[in-house]
Amino acid sequence: MQDVHFSLSYMSWQELGWKSIAVNLSDIAAMGGFPRYALVSLGLPGNTEVEDVIDLYRGMFDIANKFGLVTIGGDTVGSPVVFISVTVIAAPG
Numbered sequence: 001m002q003d004v005h006f007s008l009s010y011m012s013w014q015e016l017g018w019k020s021i022a023v024n025l026s027d028i029a030a031m032g033g034f035p036r037y038a039l040v041s042l043g044l045p046g047n048t049e050v051e052d053v054i055d056l057y058r059g060m061f062d063i064a065n066k067f068g069l070v071t072i073g074g075d076t077v078g079s080p081v082v083f084i085s086v087t088v089i090a091a092p093g
Helices: 013-030 050-066
Strands: 034-044 070-078 083-091
Touching: 013 034, 013 050, 013 083, 034 050, 050 070
Parallel strands: 034 070
Antiparallel strands: 034 083
């Protein structure tokens, strides 16, 4: 959640996207799994710029592509602050 786990005052949208996937990949690696699919749910304020969302996903795809991770769905809702929830589905190691 914005201003709890990250702040857009010191992190770009692209960095935020990269981080949101990286922390999940780290959890999968710690369990010896192989990441396959991601579900991404976003909460965004109404004044969020389209370019910011594109940058967010650019960061996500930058790291996801390195590990063969494919985003297969999720949801986007209105929210007073930005929140991101990522679920990574993995195959056993």
